[in-house]
Amino acid sequence: MNTVLFAPETFNLAETTRAIEVARRLRDRYECVFAGYSERYAGLIEEAGFEYHALTPPLSEEQADQAIRFDQGAGLEHPFTPEMFRERVESERALNALLRPAATVIGSTLSQFVSARADGVPLVYVKPFAYSWPHLRQTSALPVVQGHGRLARAVNTTAARLLRETARHTTLKPRGWVRIAQENGVRLPRRTVDALDGDLNLVASIRLRPYLLPPNYRWVGPVYAHLDHELPPEVPHLVRKARKSQRPVVYFAMGSSANRDIVLRVLRELSRLPVTVLAPVARYLIPDDHPELGEHVHVFDLLPAHLLNDQIDASVIHGGEGTVQTAAASGKPFVGIGLQFEQRWNVDECVRFGNAVGLSPRQAHGESLRRAFEAVLHDPALRARAQDLREHLAHTDGARNAADHIHALVTA
Structure with missing residues (x-):
């Protein structure tokens, strides 16, 4: 062979x-x-x-x-x-x-x-x-x-x-x-x-x-990752708990090209919102960071994101090819924070299609991030277009x- x-x-x-x-x-x-x-x-x-x-x-x-x-x-x-x-x-x-x-x-x-x-x-x-x-x-x-x-x-x-x-x-x-x-x-x-x-x-x-x-x-x-990992056993429990308390489940990932500053800024903002966060960003954090993020932000090393498609309500991602494609396959809208030109173009294409809200790294905090997040959770047009894109890619x-x-x- x-x-x-x-x-x-x-x-x-x-x-x-x-x-x-x-x-x-x-x-x-x-x-x-x-x-x-x-x-x-x-x-x-x-x-x-x-x-x-x-x-x-x-x-x-x-x-x-x-x-x-x-x-x-x-x-x-x-x-x-x-x-x-x-x-x-x-x-x-x-x-x-x-x-x-x-x-x-x-x-x-x-x-x-x-x-x-x-x-x-x-x-x-x-x-x-x-x-x-x-x-x-x-x-x-x-x-x-x-x-x-x-x-x-x-x-x-x-x-x-x-x-x-x-x-x-x-x-x-x-x-x-x-x-x-x-x-x-x-x-x-x-x-x-x-x-x-x-x-x-x-x-x-x-x-x-x-x-x-x-x-x-x-x-x-x-072409995006289908990791040979099972979901950590606590994830289904966290999702069920969030559903019971009517807290939306948010996937937050920044790939391998982010930095500690942007990861912490977004996590702190998400920790102030009534959501449950699943975040494979452990490599960017130190143990002292975790207490300030609260009980609803859950940090992991890596997660098989394709197994979360039907368990999340929205994503916050950096716009890399893999994360954008995984978000598109989930059928859920996302907030895209492009850190470099390729990522910004990926996000911009989805914003144009109608399944995403784009922010620059400087906008990824405070009221701008909260408004973007409210949109991907509750805007029916964004959510419908996210489903359209999922169907477009299904075959x-x-x-x-x-x-x-x-x-x-x-x-x-």
Whole structure:
């Protein structure tokens, strides 16, 4: 049986869980093997029953956080030095020699753009639509400024035009990436947007508007986590208790790219409302935080959110692909607090569709958050549109579609 190598950045929860879901649909046709550098979410891969290769150099927790801050535009430094790129490529090419994969499936793993091509392995990128080149070519506005007034429209349409023209001509790439590519006989495409494409690009996003895709893109639809976890035994009890006291149940999740400040601010606000909160955000908190949140805020490490669909009344999320798709599948509206541009676009698409209320991080407190929350709990139009979106997505299996496209690539 041929091998397909999955190499997401394992400090990124969405990338890791997307890869797991696709591998599950592919494992009856190929030996699916994983590799990565961070231990943060590597355990989820082994829990799902896949072989995992911890490559060198390992990425520390501090380096993972630094990479996330850089991705969000909240920091100017990243850990991916030329030396790290060189070591990564050496480690990846050694694994390629061992496994001889028929394809490599990545997230935002830049070193694999070198390793796979140096070894002649087809490269598949499972990616969001937001801020890809086909998105930038076709979008008329970007959610830079919150709101729909004249000024906001002018700023957002101008931002889309400027970013499109910048992307059309930009050739800037990390120096270490280019240097190590040359050392390995790989010539990266000149334009940055082209250098960031795989041989096959699978768009794992909700499609709410018609967009055209270039020949090396396929739209597969939502791919989000179905964790191999049972619900903690206290969750059904908490839900029954909330129903008995007529307290709405709220799911609050901020993925792997949030920060302690925003998590605490939102939890404190939710703790003042007559709701029961289920929040898989433990990694952002310390023990001293919990008493101030009160008896109706319940914090967990990770929760299998797809098992909560029929037990929650609304969500408060950060707008990452996985959390938006899980919220959409629940059929319940959500408050979206986008922390970076991709997340803000995801939220904005749902606001436009009518199943969400969007807030900026600065608005995520006080009266603004309370009004947004009241809307997702009680506005009949929002709740009806959330059900419409659930039905719209009900017959789309993004992970199966992705697996089928990978198989077609390998067997072509």
